Amino acid sequence: MLEIKNLTKSYGDVVALDRFSLDLKKGEVLGLLGPNGAGKTTLISILAGTVRDFTGTVTFEGRSLFADRSMKNRLGVVPQDMAFYDDLNAMDNLLFWGGLYDVPRADLKRRAAELLEVVELSDRAKEPVKNFSGGMKRRLNTAIGLLHKPDLLLLDEPTVGIDVQAKVSILDIIRSVGAAGTAVIFTTHQLAEVEGTCSRIAIMDHGRILAQGTLDALIRIVGEKDIVEFTGEFAAAAFSEALQDLAGDGLELLSVADGLASLAVADTGRIPKVMDRLFQRKLAVTDMKIKTPSLETVFLKLTGRSLRD
Amino acid sequence: MRTLRRILHVTANDLRIMVGDKVFFFWTLAFPVLFIVLFGLVFKAGASAPDVAEVVVVNQDQGRWGAYFIDKIKTPGVAVTVTDKEPEAYNRLLVLPPDFSARIEARRDQALAFKKRENASARAAARVETRLYQAIARTLSELILYGDGDLTKFLDGHPEFRDIVLVESRFPPKTVSVVPSGFDHTIPGTTIQFIMMMVMIYGGISVMEDRKKGILGRLLFSPLSPGGLFRAKLLGRWLMGLLQALMLFAIGKIFFRLNLGNVPLALLVIAVFALAMSALSVFIGSLCTKEDLIIGLSVLLANLFAALGGCWWPNEIVPPAVRTVARISPAYWAMDALHKLTFFRGGFADIAPALAVLGTLAIVLTAVAGKAFRIRD
Ligand SMILES: Nc1ncnc2c1ncn2[C@@H]1O[C@H](COP(=O)(O)OP(=O)(O)O)[C@@H](O)[C@H]1O
Ligand SMILES: [Mg+2]
Numbered sequence: 001m002l003e004i005k006n007l008t009k010s011y012g013d014v015v016a017l018d019r020f021s022l023d024l025k026k027g028e029v030l031g032l033l034g035p036n037g038a039g040k041t042t043l044i045s046i047l048a049g050t051v052r053d054f055t056g057t058v059t060f061e062g063r064s065l066f067a068d069r070s071m072k073n074r075l076g077v078v079p080q081d082m083a084f085y086d087d088l089n090a091m092d093n094l095l096f097w098g099g100l101y102d103v104p105r106a107d108l109k110r111r112a113a114e115l116l117e118v119v120e121l122s123d124r125a126k127e128p129v130k131n132f133s134g135g136m137k138r139r140l141n142t143a144i145g146l147l148h149k150p151d152l153l154l155l156d157e158p159t160v161g162i163d164v165q166a167k168v169s170i171l172d173i174i175r176s177v178g179a180a181g182t183a184v185i186f187t188t189h190q191l192a193e194v195e196g197t198c199s200r201i202a203i204m205d206h207g208r209i210l211a212q213g214t215l216d217a218l219i220r221i222v223g224e225k226d227i228v229e230f231t232g233e234f235a236a237a238a239f240s241e242a243l244q245d246l247a248g249d250g251l252e253l254l255s256v257a258d259g260l261a262s263l264a265v266a267d268t269g270r271i272p273k274v275m276d277r278l279f280q281r282k283l284a285v286t287d288m289k290i291k292t293p294s295l296e297t298v299f300l301k302l303t304g305r306s307l308r309d
Numbered sequence: 310m311r312t313l314r315r316i317l318h319v320t321a322n323d324l325r326i327m328v329g330d331k332v333f334f335f336w337t338l339a340f341p342v343l344f345i346v347l348f349g350l351v352f353k354a355g356a357s358a359p360d361v362a363e364v365v366v367v368n369q370d371q372g373r374w375g376a377y378f379i380d381k382i383k384t385p386g387v388a389v390t391v392t393d394k395e396p397e398a399y400n401r402l403l404v405l406p407p408d409f410s411a412r413i414e415a416r417r418d419q420a421l422a423f424k425k426r427e428n429a430s431a432r433a434a435a436r437v438e439t440r441l442y443q444a445i446a447r448t449l450s451e452l453i454l455y456g457d458g459d460l461t462k463f464l465d466g467h468p469e470f471r472d473i474v475l476v477e478s479r480f481p482p483k484t485v486s487v488v489p490s491g492f493d494h495t496i497p498g499t500t501i502q503f504i505m506m507m508v509m510i511y512g513g514i515s516v517m518e519d520r521k522k523g524i525l526g527r528l529l530f531s532p533l534s535p536g537g538l539f540r541a542k543l544l545g546r547w548l549m550g551l552l553q554a555l556m557l558f559a560i561g562k563i564f565f566r567l568n569l570g571n572v573p574l575a576l577l578v579i580a581v582f583a584l585a586m587s588a589l590s591v592f593i594g595s596l597c598t599k600e601d602l603i604i605g606l607s608v609l610l611a612n613l614f615a616a617l618g619g620c621w622w623p624n625e626i627v628p629p630a631v632r633t634v635a636r637i638s639p640a641y642w643a644m645d646a647l648h649k650l651t652f653f654r655g656g657f658a659d660i661a662p663a664l665a666v667l668g669t670l671a672i673v674l675t676a677v678a679g680k681a682f683r684i685r686d
Contacts, residue, residue, distance in 0.1 A: 081523030100531035
């Protein structure tokens with residue numbers, strides 16, 4: 001349904017998207033996972049038609065997505081910003097934003113009432129949005145993108161900065177929109193969100209997709225290895241040097257920073273040897289954790305950085 | 310069609326949010342009305358006429374009708390001084406030429422010169438002028454009857470004489486100069502000033518805020534085009550200005566007997582002026598990233614333009630040099646056109662130059678604002 005080929009966008013020297021390619025089927029929910037600056041917002045903005053001067057192609061059902069403006073009736077976008085009118089109430093916001101699309105007025109009213117129900121704002125529908133909590137605003141922000149029943153829904157970090165309850169409710173909506181046949185791309189830098197919500201996960205950084213597939217498929221990428229994380233008071237250089245000759249041969253250095261390092265090991269039986277070596281070199285390790293593979297370890301392996309930064 | 314519907318949808322929403330704002334009421338109505346009352350009273354007091362209007366009559370007449378006519382001018386509100394030579398200084402002057410009587414006796418028409426010193430009271434001149442018409446009518450009627458009697462009664466009995474008395478008066482531009490005053494000056498002046506103030510501040514800030522909040526970007530997720538969005542924003546601010554003018558004029562009409570001279574033409578002036586200001590507001594809103602900056606810039610520009618452009622005091626009383634400089638203010642052209650309509654019985658031809666200047670300004674500012682318009686910082 002959606003085919004993105006070699007999308008490239010630069011801001012001066014910064015390459016925000018680098019030959020980004022992706023296919024998406026009807027009803028598929030794709031979680032696009034990447035750290036800050038990975039290029040997620042740039043991708044969404046290009047698809048939404050608000051960022052230009054890029055190269056590459058985007059086709060939607062065989063036609064260019066940018067061929068004509070009426071295509072936008074098929075596209076729903078939920079931006080990262082809470083972009084709506086604080087002075088209007090929730091219902092009036094929905095009617096205004098929905099009114100920009102070619103939806104009959106009567107349908108729009110019915111749809112707005114329905115969506116207020118879905119995002120659990122029905123009882124606050126007539127209240128100015130400026131009185132809403134962060135979570136309520138996020139839910140309204142999401143609902144606005146759904147009014148005209150788009151066939152392709154793009155959400156840019158729809159769950160940033162809200163409480164768990166609101167987050168769960170938005171992820172539920174995303175799932176049910178996908179189940180109803182809409183293709184969805186949603187970006188996030190939070191692993192827990194994609195794990196339960198998406199039919200497919202793509203990990204991106206520096207403007208390109210590093211790996212994609214189901215959760216299981218991605219975890220296989222790190223192999224059957226365990227991840228060992230060390231914390232303490234050591235210098236990154238000294239740590240790397242100490243383990244230099246042990247590397248290869250079932251042991252891999254994933255990341256090393258001052259005081260924090262992680263390794264992948266094929267066999268946990270090798271851990272005492274590593275500890276020995278660190279002890280010999282008088283590296284002060286205060287804590288050690290063994291982790292079984294998860295999306296986070298996949299991410300760490302692929303991007304070399306933790307999602308939290 | 311759909312494009313237009315989307316543009317109007319965005320414009321209507323802008324207007325609705327604006328009208329729902331308390332600040333809007335203050336800037337559009339409360340504050341301007343206060344201004345109107347204060348300035349209106351100031352200018353009204355300054356423009357009152359003296360109790361007795363004096364007039365110097367230079368009687369060069371060789372016959373008897375000159376003195377006869379002068380007698381008819383005399384009345385308690387008009388002090389007549391008769392001389393035979395034109396004095397150096399006078400406020401108002403009437404000249405009876407040497408052949409005054411001769412022409413009357415020959416039943417030939419004649420022109421009388423009535424002059425007013427440029428800065429003398431226009432109201433006093435109007436009073437003398439009225440008295441002169443009365444005197445002419447009385448003299449003529451007595452001439453017709455050749456003796457004393459009542460003209461009206463005579464004309465009732467002799468309808469064939471109705472059209473034979475023709476008094477025509479002309480006012481060369483220099484001899485009559487009306488100084489615009491009172492509410493007919495301050496209401497349009499205040500309206501022009503507050504259109505600038507309100508459209509620039511409110512219109513500019515909302516463009517900037519909508520951009521910062523991502524609302525402008527989100528609007529373009531819909532089938533609305535960037536050009537359509539720009540037009541919607543322009544239209545919204547233009548209607549804000551028009552709405553404000555209509556409200557202030559309505560208040561002026563109801564409470565202050567506002568006289569605009571020619572209402573459709575006055576509204577045309579306001580419409581073109583408001584268009585220029587709405588383009589300026591979109592430009593300022595696109596340029597600035599801080600609310601304080603927009604307020605500062607708008608207040609500075611609006612007040613400078615208002616003072617220079619004759620919104621506070623009439624341009625007709627400032628020295629010629631200042632008046633020349635004042636032409637850089639858009640408000641000057643608007644006030645110039647409005648004064649021509651109200652105080653100088655002007656028509657379309659009289660205000661066409663000012664309209665052309667304002668129209669050109671509107672086009673240029675729209676082009677500039679269109680270039681500067683952007684949906685994100
Ligand atoms: N308008 C812009 N001007 C200059 N650089 C930009 C702009 N927008 C994004 N970038 C840069 O492009 C890269 C990708 O940004 P973005 O798409 O916002 O990433 P993400 O949404 O994943 O955090 C970043 O390095 C960012 O600094
Ligand atoms: Mg982003």
